Amino acid sequence: MLELKDIGITFNAHTPDENKALSGINLKINRGDFITVIGSNGAGKSTLYNIIAGTLKPTAGKIFLEQNGSVRDITGDPEYKRARYIGRIFQNPLLGTAGKMKLEDNMVISSKKGNKGLKISLNNRLREQFREQLKELNMGLENRLNDNVDQFSGGQRQALTLLMAVMSKPDLLLLDEHTAALDPANADLVMQLTLKFTREMGLTTMMVTHNMQHALDYGNRLIMMHKGQIILDINGEQKKNLTMEDLIAQFKKIQVSNDALMLQ
Ligand SMILES: Nc1ncnc2c1ncn2[C@@H]1O[C@H](COP(=O)(O)OP(=O)(O)O)[C@@H](O)[C@H]1O
Ligand SMILES: [Mg+2]
Numbered sequence: 001m002l003e004l005k006d007i008g009i010t011f012n013a014h015t016p017d018e019n020k021a022l023s024g025i026n027l028k029i030n031r032g033d034f035i036t037v038i039g040s041n042g043a044g045k046s047t048l049y050n051i052i053a054g055t056l057k058p059t060a061g062k063i064f065l066e067q068n069g070s071v072r073d074i075t076g077d078p079e080y081k082r083a084r085y086i087g088r089i090f091q092n093p094l095l096g097t098a099g100k101m102k103l104e105d106n107m108v109i110s111s112k113k114g115n116k117g118l119k120i121s122l123n124n125r126l127r128e129q130f131r132e133q134l135k136e137l138n139m140g141l142e143n144r145l146n147d148n149v150d151q152f153s154g155g156q157r158q159a160l161t162l163l164m165a166v167m168s169k170p171d172l173l174l175l176d177e178h179t180a181a182l183d184p185a186n187a188d189l190v191m192q193l194t195l196k197f198t199r200e201m202g203l204t205t206m207m208v209t210h211n212m213q214h215a216l217d218y219g220n221r222l223i224m225m226h227k228g229q230i231i232l233d234i235n236g237e238q239k240k241n242l243t244m245e246d247l248i249a250q251f252k253k254i255q256v257s258n259d260a261l262m263l264q
Pocket of ligand 1: 019021042046
């Protein structure tokens with residue numbers, strides 16, 4: 001559904017700080033894929049997401065989107081336009097929601113899905129719909145529509161961010177270590193909700209994780225990045241048979257120390 005062709009980006013070109021953060025990235029994301037993405041710090045994972053989401057413009061290559069049978073070059077599309085079909089969740093639970101706004105108003109904004117001009121009026125029918133959706137989180141948030149979101153815990157805010165991102169059924173959901181800042185219990189809760197929503201809705205998903213076990217256990221495909229390149233792309237049966245030893249061997253090959261792996 002999304003294809004990256006020969007994508008590259010160089011930061012601070014022609015200066016002493018020149019940094020080829022990505023080069024020669026070729027990636028075809030198929031509809032329904034759940035891809036786990038691993039790689040040491042600075043490998044280029046977040047930069048890849050920034051390019052997919054339109055936050056950054058690549059200095060080389062093109063991005064194509066296939067929707068309803070037709071293929072479009074979206075390389076020049078700004079981020080707000082892509083937000084209509086790409087959902088994104090960051091590590092920081094404060095980034096996905098507006099703390100000084102009520103829960104219900106946050107949900108109205110996310111219902112607009114990048115469609116700023118769209119008028120959605122908050123009425124009791126919509127509130128009822130929000131309550132039904134919030135019940136899925138099992139956190140009692142359905143009774144707190146009028147509370148400002150900054151009263152919620154990090155786990156609750158991240159679960160809410162997840163719900164708001166999936167509500168609009170994006171063509172692609174980008175998760176960037178979205179459970180890494182949470183305590184273990186909340187991290188597990190948000191992970192389980194992620195699996196439930198993506199499975200139920202059949203969402204195409206890319207999930208960056210530092211948790212090797214998650215990278216192995218979840219999804220149908222795994223990619224490993226190193227120094228701005230995709231050095232491993234494993235699918236289907238091969239992915240099912242992949243073990244922790246295999247992954248560690250791969251990392252050893254590229255001489256990343258166990259410390260840098262941050263094994264959890
Ligand atoms: N806006 C930027 N300006 C300059 N360098 C950047 C910028 N964003 C990322 N980088 C550099 O690009 C490389 C990849 O970073 P990043 O994509 O954040 O890695 P990861 O998410 O895999 O840890 C790093 O060397 C980082 O310092
Ligand atoms: Mg990152």
